[in-house]
Structure formats: structure tokens, C-alpha cells
Amino acid sequence: MRTLPETPHSEALRNVERIRELFPGCVVETSGPDGSVTAAVDFDLLRRELGGRAVDGPRERYHLDWPGKGAAVAAANAPTTKTLGPVRADSLDFDDTRNLFIEGDNVEALKLLQESCLGRVGLIYIDPPYNTGSDRFVYPDRFAESPGEFRDRTGLFTNSATDGRFHSTWLSMIYQRLRLSRNLLRPDGVMLISINDVEQANLRRLCDEVFGAANFVCQFVWVNDGNVDQQSAIKGVHEYVLAYARDIARLPRPVVIDPNIADGSKLYNDRIENSITKNGPANPPSTVELPAGFPARFEHGEIPRRTDRFPHILDPVLVRDGKLVAPVRVHSGWSSRNLLELFIRNGCTPIADAQGRETWFDLTGSGAVYSYKRRAGDQGHVLSVLRNMGTTKQNSRMLAGWGIEFSYPKPVHLIEYLVRVFTRPGGDDLVLDYFAGSATTAHAVFRANAADGGNRRFILVQYPEPGPTGTIADVARTRIRCCGPEVAASRTRHPGWRGDTGFRNLRIGPSPLADVTLWPGAVRQADLAALTATVKPDRTAEDLLFHVLVRYGVDLSAPIGEGPRDVFTVSGVVACFAPDVTENLVTELALRRPRRVVFRDAGFASDTARVNAERIFARLSPGTDVSVM
Structure with a gap:
């Protein structure tokens, strides 16, 4: 049965895992200061992966530095021994x-x-x-x-x-x-x-x-x-x-x-309108033919040929009932020629632009071609x-x-x-x-x-x-x-x-758990009974619950389901802090098939109940992560 980790993962350990995702071969096993085996980054291998892109030593580089920066990084990466209590x-x-x-x-x-x-x-x-x-x-x-x-x-x-x-x-x-x-x-x-x-x-x-x-x-x-x-x-x-x-x-x-x-700004209008006449190096002049039936902004009228200002009108314009009677060639630079031609190919009915906005065009009384777009509701x-x-x-x-x-x-x-x-x-x-x-x-x-x-x-x-x-x-x-x-x-x-x-x-x-980690030479026979209590005497079941939620990374604002005998359920995690956990209670919890379950280490009614707890979950809910605190 696993023991609930006393401290969350340090930022340094998370960084090692991030490097493992990118360069798995650069993370190796090595001995920690206490002799335990731990994961670490092999910088020689990482430099090899980065080729000539690694910079270290006295080489000049552009970055912000100040006295204490290294200590600040170390402080951010260090784990915390604290917890949150309600x-x-x-x-x-x-x-x-x-x-x-x-x-x-x-x-x-x-x-x-x-x-x-x-x-x-x-x-x-x-x-x-x-x-x-x-x-x-x-x-x-x-x-x-x-x-x-x-x-x-x-x-x-x-x-x-x-x-x-x-x-x-x-x-x-x-x-x-x-x-x-x-x-x-x-x-x-x-x-x-x-x-x-x-x-x-x-x-x-x-x-x-x-x-x-x-x-x-x-x-x-x-x-x-x-x-x-x-x-x-x-x-x-x-x-x-x-x-x-x-x-x-x-x-x-x-x-x-x-x-x-x-309030009168055009930003509040339900449509965007702009002339598409745009001349310049990025918009060299070209000729577009507006077909018969192309919409006009005015109901009836005529516009003579002209070449003295853009757009040049190469054929006389005749409008009846708000539409061109005959095709008209116009010559200019255009800001939306592709959309204009798509509109024409679509029978002069509205189209959708690249952002999905409804788009259409018409000819104004001055001879300009205008585009119109339906403004999105989330403008x-x-x-x-x-x-x-x-x-x-x-x-x-x-x-x-x-x-x-x-x-x-x-x-x-x-x-x-x-x-x-x-x-x-x-x-x-x-x-x-x-x-x-x-x-x-x-x-x-x-x-x-x-x-x-x-x-x-x-x-x-x-x-x-x-x-x-x-x-x-x-x-x-x-x-x-x-x-x-x-x-x-x-x-x-x-x-x-x-x-x-x-x-x-x-x-x-501080953690609600008592510090029972002592060197063998520092323990007397008379002290052993006191060391069986892993929880500080002034902590409530809810204090223990939030310690568990922090260590498991559960949403701390999630609704708390509370049952009898100090059993809590939060986001798929069951925490049981009853002082006399029996095999029957373990069976009852296993039948819920929670994602995780945690018990007090000293909360089992007997040694047999503790030993059998893991077996019961393995049989009834093998996917449950079982731990003690």
C-alpha cells in the first residue's frame, strides 16, 4: 500500500520530466545525496542533442542578470512542506x-x-x-x-x-x-x-x-x-x-x-462597408467586368465613361431597378478582387470571406465599388x-x-x-x-x-x-x-x-502529519507507542482532507460529499479517516470504484484489516490507487 507523498513534486523535478518528454535519452538514473536512485539530466548528452546551440561558461550573451537571480531560481524550484487548511x-x-x-x-x-x-x-x-x-x-x-x-x-x-x-x-x-x-x-x-x-x-x-x-x-x-x-x-x-x-x-x-x-461609432454598426478601390504598388490596376444584374446602391440612373479618376469606367453605366442593365468594365487597383470575382461567379449573391463573415458588393452613384461584411456578434x-x-x-x-x-x-x-x-x-x-x-x-x-x-x-x-x-x-x-x-x-x-x-x-x-521520522539511535523504547500516531492531535478530519486534495492535485473548490464515519468524496477521490476501519467498510468503499482512496495509517481496526484492504480493492476495484497517510 502506497504512502501519500508528504510534499508535492518540486518544480525542478517537473523540469526534468519536461526535458524527458523532448530528449528522453538525456534523463538518466543517478545516486542522490542520500544514496537513493533519482532521475537527473545528463548535460553532456543534452549538449550533444543541441549541437552548437548550447551556451555556457564566459561566452557573451544577451540576458537579464542580477545578484540573487540564481537563488531566486532555486527558491522557485524547491518543494514546499506547507499545506492548505480550511x-x-x-x-x-x-x-x-x-x-x-x-x-x-x-x-x-x-x-x-x-x-x-x-x-x-x-x-x-x-x-x-x-x-x-x-x-x-x-x-x-x-x-x-x-x-x-x-x-x-x-x-x-x-x-x-x-x-x-x-x-x-x-x-x-x-x-x-x-x-x-x-x-x-x-x-x-x-x-x-x-x-x-x-x-x-x-x-x-x-x-x-x-x-x-x-x-x-x-x-x-x-x-x-x-x-x-x-x-x-x-x-x-x-x-x-x-x-x-x-x-x-x-x-x-x-x-x-x-x-x-x-455610441455613434461605426464599430457598433451591424455591417462593415469600405470602398475596394485601392491603388498602389501592392495593388496594380487591372480590369474587372461587372455583369448585367450586378447590384447598385441606387435604383435608376446612368454614369458616363471616364478615365480621369479611379475607378476608370470603360463602358457607360445604366442602372434599372437597382441592377446593371448591361456588363460594365471598370479599371483600378483593388483591395478585394478575389472576393469580388467570387461574388460575381456566385451569381451576385452574398458569399463568406476567410473569417466566415457574410460579404457582398455593389456599385455606388459615384462609380465606386463597395464591399459589405456582416459584422460578427463578437466584435x-x-x-x-x-x-x-x-x-x-x-x-x-x-x-x-x-x-x-x-x-x-x-x-x-x-x-x-x-x-x-x-x-x-x-x-x-x-x-x-x-x-x-x-x-x-x-x-x-x-x-x-x-x-x-x-x-x-x-x-x-x-x-x-x-x-x-x-x-x-x-x-x-x-x-x-x-x-x-x-x-x-x-x-x-x-x-x-x-x-x-x-x-x-x-x-x-504546516502539515497535519506528525514527524515520526527519527534516526534509530534517537528512539527509546518508551517513545515507540507515541510514534504510532501519524496525525497531529489538534487536526480535524477536514484538515486531513484538504492535505490529501493538495497532494493529489484535486480542485480545491470542488464540492465535498461527506458521509458517515469521516468519509469524504471529492472529484473521484475517497478519503476515509475513520479511527476503526473494518474490512466491511473497505468493501463498501471499493464497490464505489473510486479513482483514488486514502486511509489513515493508524485508522484500521486491526492489522488484518489493513493487510486485506489492498487485496479487497485489487479484487473489487483494481483501477483504484490505494494509499495511506
Whole structure:
């Protein structure tokens, strides 16, 4: 019977497996530091596979480097010993919601989500510290320890502009988080990062390295409409939002129109019309014959021959009942000649262009030939400059109305717009924000769902940094509780939205399993009885359940089916934590034919029941993975 792994797979091990997929011969077995056999990459073989494309040693190359980068990579690749535990008291609608709020260090959170969210997140938005010279970095990254060994592990220090590691410390902080973020994105997913001028250039190069320069989508300029009355040589009134795709070839076209586009814009018309007369080196003039019956925009009339302007009309035009009476030759450069000729061959009835849009042509009273396309229902028009999206002052006042004090919250209108641009309208995309702050992203997801009937879900992560009233995590939870019912009660709420405004609160903490791994010389006979308990005495069955879900990579927001005797069923996984598991109970569970089942190691009623458990599953449900914790 297998033992449930105590820690999730490290990022380094995942990287070895990725190399194995591409170059299986380069992954070999070797002895680890403890003498165990482990998989490793043979760099000599890998260099041979890459030919002359490998660069190492002192050779010059273009890349971004800084003191501490190697340690940041090692920190991102290292496994975590932490787990996630449920906190029902801090949750809202725990059993039915599909939203998650995780309290704790976001690096640990990203590592704990690597299994359950791998390749499943549609959008990640973060608003990290801007490195203004007075930021408190509240994330206890070991590679950035000191000054004062991270203020003696308080979780807070100030990254002063006078510190020689000013940029390096910030880059190390953000780098490992971005590396872990990329794994979570869907193939068509997008990463959005708010930033200002101080680290914008460095962040752009860093993202080029992590996501690939070819996957750069846009550098939005957000006009933040700050206080322009202050005396300043040059008053900055903008920030940036960097956008990178997981794979830009799979990124769908946005179907949102910038709200600043006037209502009378042709973008809102149900059809697109343009003259196809286009002369230039790429469109040399040629003659096209418009047949009798070709449609005209006017009912009756004539146009004489002409060669003084394009298109040249080589035969007199006579129109009756909105159609040409006789064939007419026209001479010009054309932007859509192939489509025009296809339309003519189709009997002058509408055709479909390469994008499947209905297309047709006619002759205008001026002698020009126009094309018409039926505009798609999912038309989008997104601008790189974001204007009139709200201000931090407006949002601070909104929060104050709920009794929340928070400095510089991002405008909810801005984040809602970005959510709607980069997620599927009416869809159920998963949105992640691991610098949650005041939970603007949760508010924005609620508003986006209410607008288009989507059922997007969110995962928010916030470190419990002390704030003016409680912790920042408390502020975020309070806002979600206040804004959710307000959005759900909106008169313009779309009927397709299920109205999920709750959240399942999880807290990062140590493993619920007791440490019973000791060297033989450190164990006394009197200690053996105590070492049979593998679970810490203060942990509940639900604590154990979520530890199992994290280790197995199960969706942490999935509905939990709870039965008698501490038996839980979640997404094909059965967890049985009963203290007296009998063969009859094992048989009952095996007949369910679950994908996986896990028991407490010390939970069997007898040694016989433990030994027979695996045999019972092998006979009744041979496809079930059976393990103990």
C-alpha cells in the first residue's frame, strides 16, 4: 500500500520530466545525496542533442542578470512542506462556492496550486509592490534575507532606494513568482501585471525571459487621473499593465469594445462597408467586368465613361431597378478582387470571406465599388491606452462606505474591463490574483459575471500583513462580503450568472502529519507507542482532507460529499479517516470504484484489516490507487 507523498513534486523535478518528454535519452538514473536512485539530466548528452546551440561558461550573451537571480531560481524550484487548511469561520458559503481565498505567503500558495491548477488558469492579474523606495516587502523570501535577517523573521522590511540591492531585491522577489505563474496558465491564458516607471523596463525584460518575447501582447498605459494640481516639473498621470500570453498563437481575439468609443461609432454598426478601390504598388490596376444584374446602391440612373479618376469606367453605366442593365468594365487597383470575382461567379449573391463573415458588393452613384461584411456578434476593439477607468480616490471612498480603510486600491472598473477583455464572455474562466490587497479582483469578477452572465471563478492570495484595522487579508474578506450581495442585487444583473459571491477560505500552514521520522539511535523504547500516531492531535478530519486534495492535485473548490464515519468524496477521490476501519467498510468503499482512496495509517481496526484492504480493492476495484497517510 502506497504512502501519500508528504510534499508535492518540486518544480525542478517537473523540469526534468519536461526535458524527458523532448530528449528522453538525456534523463538518466543517478545516486542522490542520500544514496537513493533519482532521475537527473545528463548535460553532456543534452549538449550533444543541441549541437552548437548550447551556451555556457564566459561566452557573451544577451540576458537579464542580477545578484540573487540564481537563488531566486532555486527558491522557485524547491518543494514546499506547507499545506492548505480550511477555515470555515472566515469563509462565506463554504460548501457551495467555487471561489477560493488563500491566506499566507504567495510563493507557498503558488507551489501548493501547481498540481490542482496546472494549465487551468485563464487569467492572472497581479498588482505587486512598485518598488518606490519605501515599499515594505511582506513576503519572507529566504534569498532576500537581511537586512537584520528579514527583521528577525517579522515578515517585513523596507527596500530603500539607498540599498545597493534596490533593483536586485525586487527582481528576485517577482522572478520566482512569475516562473511559478506561467505553469498555471491555460494554453490561451494571459498574465497581466500592473507596474510603474521604476521597474517597468526591468519587468518587461524579465517577462520576455519567463514567457518568451514572442508572447508579448501589449503594454497598456493606464491614465490614472491622479491629482494634477500638485506642483511638479512633470506630473506623472499614468501607470502600465503588461500583458503576456502563455501562447500568443492560441490567444483569442478580445470581444470587448473600449468604453470610450462613442455610441455613434461605426464599430457598433451591424455591417462593415469600405470602398475596394485601392491603388498602389501592392495593388496594380487591372480590369474587372461587372455583369448585367450586378447590384447598385441606387435604383435608376446612368454614369458616363471616364478615365480621369479611379475607378476608370470603360463602358457607360445604366442602372434599372437597382441592377446593371448591361456588363460594365471598370479599371483600378483593388483591395478585394478575389472576393469580388467570387461574388460575381456566385451569381451576385452574398458569399463568406476567410473569417466566415457574410460579404457582398455593389456599385455606388459615384462609380465606386463597395464591399459589405456582416459584422460578427463578437466584435472587439481594445485600445492600448486605458482612459476613464476610475481612480484610486473614488475606490477609496467606495471602500470607506463599507468601513474599509485601504490606500491606493486599483479601480474596480479598470480590473473589470481587463477581466472582460481577457476571459471568455459568459464563460467560467479561473482568475488568479496573488497580490490580492483589498480584493478588487474578486469585486471585478463579480461585476463581469453580472454583466455578461459568465460564471468566472477566482483564487485570491493575500499575506496577513498588519493594516490599520486588522490584517490586509481581513480587509479583503470584508470587501468580498460587502460587494458580493451588492452586485448580485443589481437590477441589470444578467440572468445567466449563478450568483456565486462566496469564498472558501484556506490558510497556509504546516502539515497535519506528525514527524515520526527519527534516526534509530534517537528512539527509546518508551517513545515507540507515541510514534504510532501519524496525525497531529489538534487536526480535524477536514484538515486531513484538504492535505490529501493538495497532494493529489484535486480542485480545491470542488464540492465535498461527506458521509458517515469521516468519509469524504471529492472529484473521484475517497478519503476515509475513520479511527476503526473494518474490512466491511473497505468493501463498501471499493464497490464505489473510486479513482483514488486514502486511509489513515493508524485508522484500521486491526492489522488484518489493513493487510486485506489492498487485496479487497485489487479484487473489487483494481483501477483504484490505494494509499495511506
